[in-house]
Every structure is written in C-alpha cells, then in structure tokens.
Amino acid sequence: MQRHNARIGLILFGIYLLLYGGFVFINAFDPETMELTPIAGVNLAILYGFGLIIAALVLALIYGWLCKPTAADADVEEVKE
Amino acid sequence: MIYEASFVAVAFFFVFVAITLGLSFYLGSKAKSSKGYFTAHGEIPWFVNGVAFAGDYLSAASFLGICGMIAFYGYDGFLYSIGYLAGWIVALFVIAEPMKRLGKFTFADALDARFQSRGIKLAAGISTLAVSVFYLIPQMVGAGVLVQPLLGFPHWVGVLLVGVTVILIVVSAGMVSTTWVQFLKGSLLVVFSALLTWMILNRGFQTEPGGEDGYVFRTLGPVNSASDFAGLPELQDAEEIPPSGAWANLPYRRFRNKETGVVSVWRLDETQPDEIYLREAQTVAKTSDGTVYVNGQEKGSKKGEAELHPVGNITRLPNDESKTGPVGLLSFFSTLQNSEVLLWGSSPAIKDEDGSETTVYYQKPTPGSRVLRPGEHPRFSGIRSGKTLDKLNFLSLMLALFCGTASLPHILIRYYTVKDEASARKSTIVGIGSIGFFYVLTLYMGLGAMTSGSMDVTNSNMAAPLLARSMNEWLFAAISAIAFTTVLGTVSGLILASAGAVTHDLVTHVFRVELSDSEKVRVAKISSVVVGAIAIALGILFKELNVSYLVGWAFSVAASANLPALVMLLFWKGTTRQGIIAAVTVGMVSSLAWILLSADTFSKVYGLPATDAVVPFSQPGIVTIPLGFATLIVVSLLTAAKTADD
Structure with missing residues (x-):
C-alpha cells in the first residue's frame, strides 16, 4: 500500500510541477503574456496564481481520496485486532 | 508617522498571552516524558x-x-x-x-x-x-x-x-x-x-485626492522646460535651493518658503519629453546630532505635530467614476486593472556636507495594469530586463x-x-x-x-x-x-x-x-x-x-x-x-x-x-x-x- 500511495503521490507531484513550472517559466521568459486579460477583465498573472493555489488543494484532495491505509495506520491495526 | 499606543491593542495582546500561558501550564502535566514533550505523544488530532x-x-x-x-x-x-x-x-x-x-x-x-x-x-x-x-x-x-x-x-x-x-x-x-x-x-x-x-x-474603491489625513500632495505642470517652474504662482513665495553637493544630478528640486523657512522637496517627472511635472515629495532627514526632520520640520511626538502624511490612494477609476460601491471577488481586480493608483517610491539616503542624511519619498502615479503584473519590485524587475x-x-x-x-x-x-x-x-x-x-x-x-x-x-x-x-x-x-x-x-x-x-x-x-x-x-x-x-x-x-x-x-x-x-x-x-x-x-x-x-x-x-x-x-x-x-x-x-x- 505504501508503494501504491507513493506512486499516486509522484504522479500528482508531476502534474503540479508542470503547472508550477509553466507559471514560473512564463513569468521569466514571456512576462508580457501575464498581462493578458482573458476572463472577466482579470489578468493571467492573477488567474494563473489563483489557479495554482486552487490546483494544490484539488490535487491534495484527490490524493487523500485515492490513498489507501498502510500497514502502519491505526485503522488497519484496529481491523486486524 | 506618529503612532499612539492603542489601549485596546495592548489589552488584546495581553489577554492572548494570558490564554496561551494558562493553556501551556494546564497542559504541562501531559508532557512529562520525552515523547510527550517532543511529539505530544503522537496524539494530536x-x-x-x-x-x-x-x-x-x-x-x-x-x-x-x-x-x-x-x-x-x-x-x-x-x-x-x-x-x-x-x-x-x-x-x-x-x-x-x-x-x-x-x-x-x-x-x-x-x-x-x-x-x-x-x-x-x-x-x-x-x-x-x-x-x-x-x-x-x-x-x-x-x-x-x-x-x-x-x-x-x-x-x-x-x-x-x-x-x-x-x-x-x-x-x-x-x-x-x-x-x-x-x-x-x-x-x-x-x-x-x-x-x-x-x-x-x-x-x-473611491478616488481620493490624498491619504486619510486629507493632505493633498501637489503636482505642478506640465511645463515644457524644467526652468519654467520658477515662474509658477504656487512657488512665488519660495526660493529655490541650488542643487549642490549630493543633491546635484538628482531628479529633485528644493524650495525654501520665504516666510517660514521650511524646505519642501519636489521630484521632477520627465517621462514625457514635452510634459514635465514637478511632484511634491515627503522627506525624512536625520542631522548629525540625531534630530529628525519630517518634511522640513522637526518631527513631533504627538498627533497634530509634524509627521509624514499617510499615503496610498486611487487617483482615477474606470469611466472616471468617483466611487464603485461594493465589488466582487473578480471585479475587485478588473476595476483596479483599469484605474490609476498613486504609489510611492524612495531614494537611497542623500548625504549632505553637514553630516545630515535625507531620504526622499516620492509620488509614483501607476496604471492599475502595471500594479497587477509581475516585475515591478526591484527584486523581480529582472524578469523584464x-x-x-x-x-x-x-x-x-x-x-x-x-x-x-x-x-x-x-x-x-x-x-x-x-x-x-x-x-x-x-x-x-x-x-x-x-x-x-x-x-x-x-x-x-x-x-x-x-x-x-x-x-x-x-x-x-x-x-x-x-x-x-x-x-x-x-x-x-x-x-x-x-x-x-x-x-x-x-x-x-x-x-x-x-x-x-x-x-x-x-x-x-x-x-x-x-x-x-x-x-x-x-x-x-x-x-x-x-x-x-x-x-x-x-x-x-x-x-x-x-x-x-x-x-x-x-x-x-x-x-x-x-x-x-x-x-x-x-x-x-x-x-x-x-x-x-x-x-x-x-x-x-x-x-x-x-x-x-x-x-x-x-x-x-x-x-x-x-x-x-x-x-x-x-x-x-x-x-x-x-x-x-x-x-x-x-x-x-x-x-x-x-x-x-x-
């Protein structure tokens, strides 16, 4: 189960790394793009920034939902007893 | 600015300290072992x-x-x-x-x-x-x-x-x-x-001419040439201090009021070549004997005496409105995006020959679209370099x-x-x-x-x-x-x-x-x-x-x-x-x-x-x-x- 959880963790980590890396690289190499206002007159810098914070929470919740209890977890020990 | 101790803030702080200390001593009995002391027995929910x-x-x-x-x-x-x-x-x-x-x-x-x-x-x-x-x-x-x-x-x-x-x-x-x-x-x-x-x-949001103390910072111009400022009526009762020593080659002009002797400092804004502005600045000067002067007057210690004016206001809203009323989570940004904000910058300390050091704080009218984009702070300006x-x-x-x-x-x-x-x-x-x-x-x-x-x-x-x-x-x-x-x-x-x-x-x-x-x-x-x-x-x-x-x-x-x-x-x-x-x-x-x-x-x-x-x-x-x-x-x-x- 440990390996199952670690694998899910790494996949979700990879997804977030792409999102965060995209944000950082656009800022560094094409900062003008961040000034575009694609939705509701709000610029991409704010939308992407909020998106990253919301994405962190969503991925964290997905992780919590997909993870299985490991042998060391109290719940599993209780089941064994 | 002059801060006066707030009794309510002191009371809030001590109430909180009393609660935390009370809680700590109450919980003290639960942390006798090293597992309790370092990890709370691993029992924290x-x-x-x-x-x-x-x-x-x-x-x-x-x-x-x-x-x-x-x-x-x-x-x-x-x-x-x-x-x-x-x-x-x-x-x-x-x-x-x-x-x-x-x-x-x-x-x-x-x-x-x-x-x-x-x-x-x-x-x-x-x-x-x-x-x-x-x-x-x-x-x-x-x-x-x-x-x-x-x-x-x-x-x-x-x-x-x-x-x-x-x-x-x-x-x-x-x-x-x-x-x-x-x-x-x-x-x-x-x-x-x-x-x-x-x-x-x-x-x-609402447009304000100045900060919350009501003081309105003056902006003179536009004029075609920096020498035209001396002729403006706003500066008739003042004489210019020549920009000598550390003040030479800086974008500031200093004027001494002929009646009061108070010196005001202004910053030259030459962003547009034919439209030159002079914007009133704020200064903090520390003399060699430690006396602090604020905007040319000795700093006070009580409200009503000389102090820096509070700043930070919107100078223009979209469609030249004066007030928006309540705004939403996104319209907060879209409104600001199309407004103009008066930010403030500061100079490094200017060291005079008499040993005094002056820091100038100056007006920076900034479009909202720039306020909301990355790369304005000196630490991050490199991304645009x-x-x-x-x-x-x-x-x-x-x-x-x-x-x-x-x-x-x-x-x-x-x-x-x-x-x-x-x-x-x-x-x-x-x-x-x-x-x-x-x-x-x-x-x-x-x-x-x-x-x-x-x-x-x-x-x-x-x-x-x-x-x-x-x-x-x-x-x-x-x-x-x-x-x-x-x-x-x-x-x-x-x-x-x-x-x-x-x-x-x-x-x-x-x-x-x-x-x-x-x-x-x-x-x-x-x-x-x-x-x-x-x-x-x-x-x-x-x-x-x-x-x-x-x-x-x-x-x-x-x-x-x-x-x-x-x-x-x-x-x-x-x-x-x-x-x-x-x-x-x-x-x-x-x-x-x-x-x-x-x-x-x-x-x-x-x-x-x-x-x-x-x-x-x-x-x-x-x-x-x-x-x-x-x-x-x-x-x-x-x-x-x-x-x-x-």
Missing part, C-alpha cells in the same frame, strides 16, 4: 495538526511582509504566496508519509533511519540549528519592530516580551502547548484575514521556495505529533487548505492596503495593521495582537525544533551522553531556554539590520542541505551514509557561501557596491540544490563498494 501547520508556517514574513510588499509594489509579493504554498505539494506528495514512517523525534531521525550514523546526526543537527536560527532572527526583530508602533513599547521590550512568553510556552509543555498555540494563531489569522478581505470588498542572469535569479528563488518548505525542520517535526501516516496525510491536506486560503487573501489585503490612504511610506511591514485601522480601531487592535501571536506561534516551533536537535541529535547521539527519559526532557528545556535567550539577544542586536531576507536564506539553506538527502534516501537504494553526510554538508556550506558572496548581501549587509559581488546572481537554489543531489550521487557511488564490504 489530524485536523488540529493541519491548522497548527498553518500557525507554524505563516510567519510574520508571510502576514506582514507579503501584505506590505503587495501594498507597496503590487502583484510581486503574491509570487511569494504562490511559491510558499507550492512547497506544500512537495511536503504532501513526497515527504509527509515517509517522514512519519521513518522518524521519531527530529528531522535527523528520518534521515538516519537506515544507517544509525553519528555523522548523519551531526550534519543534520547542525543544519537544523542553522536553518532555525536564520528563521528565528527575522521573527524576533519583527516582534521588536512591531511592538513600537502597535503597543508603544521600545524595541527591546518587544523582543524580550515575545522571547520570554515563547520560552514559557515551550518549557511548560513542549509540543503540546506549542501545537495549541499554533492552532489558535492559525485559526485567528485565517478568520480575521477573511473578515478584513470581506470588509475591503464591501468598501470598494532581458538578461539571462536576472532570469536565472528569479528561477532560482522560485525553486528555493518550492523545495524549501518540505525541508524546514520546524515544519517536519509536526509529522511526529499525529498517530499514523494517514493522519500525517490528512493534516497536510488541511494545512494546504488553510494556508492556500490565507495566501489568496494576501492579494486582496495587500491591494486593499495599497488603496486605503493609510500607508506609512517608511514601513511596509505596517501595511496590514494600518489597513485594519482604516476600517476601525477594534479591528486594528485585533490584527495587531494577531501579528504578535504570529510571531509567538512560529518562534515556539523553531525553538522546539532546535531543542530537539540539541537533545536528540547532538547530546544523545553525537556526544553519546546516556540520558534517562526525564533527563532528556530536562536537557530539552534547558536547550529551549538557551536557544530562546540567543534569539532574544540576536533580535536586539540586529535591530537596525533589514533582516527580512534571512527567511529567504533559511529556505535556500534548507532546500540545498536537507531536501537532496531526504529525497534520495526515499527513492534511491544506492544512497550511502557518506553520501548523505556529504550532501547535507555541501548543500549547507555552498548555499551559505553563495549567499554571503552575493550582490544582495554585499549591498544590504556589508554596505559594499553590489557590482563587487563574487557570484553572478543572488539566489543560490538553482545551483546549490542540484549540487546537493550531485554530491550525494557521486559520493554514494564512490563509497557503495566500501560500504558493501563493511
């Missing part, structure tokens, strides 16, 4: 631990520093919010569960789980102490800086007050009391920040923020306070929720402060409390008291992490002193007092130093020294004892050396020209984090055969 993560992590740098940076420069401060939160993803997906599985008391425990090595304990123990002390200094100095305007005490009283309170919290019940203080602080910070944001949105090294510096900082969180010892030890891996996971998710929510609010609070008309041009750290004061006095008192508790929560976590490193890693394992369980608790309590006393001393000693960048040091050193070893231990079977020791040592030494040789440190700490710096850019992470990984791999490969033979 996961939800409480999650909020305590927020209380531990959201330091004064997060609350006051980020809000202040946004209030003075706009979006750039939010880049820190994004980076600080992103680090929690590394903590949750990579570190949380193995940390809980491998360790018992300290970060070094987890690192040393496979090897039982004195060398690893020594290297990791020293790295814990180094990171914690770098983190502690700005918190303590911050306490002193805040106490003066907020509660009316001198700097050293603030440092002492926070230091003694924290020592009492940590000594009485260790992790148990620290956790509950952090839980209380985390909850209060998030709830009151949400309330403040709601009030900002409800208030909306076109120079590769400047861009590398930015990437390096964002990398250190991403990697640093999951390597901070005072955060990592919180994983030992819950019962199992599932609880470690759940508490991190709660932590991400509350910390992320708070960081979203920082953008509203910072921009709300920027346009509140209540900013102090000399002190960006006061942005959030002053914003609250522009709403009402009670909120100001509450936010001020919470700012203090912010320091209490973080400092207690740091002192506990340091005490753990001294007791478990150094005394017990490196020096191999046999200690009974109760002796361990005693050593930990003595260590807490010693670390606390050192923190108080450093907080008073570094009073004059701008120490906010030390948090950045802590992140860079933690990410370079701790993360490579932790990650490779988890994911590479070839990792050896020597590899870990080398990676922690090389990561710590190289990141520290890089920082000490960087342009930022040269100019801010040594007072030397930034161009003399040895390293090409200031942020070490992009070089020293990979260096930590490379060192571990090379040393592990070189020592693998030997270790196998052993």
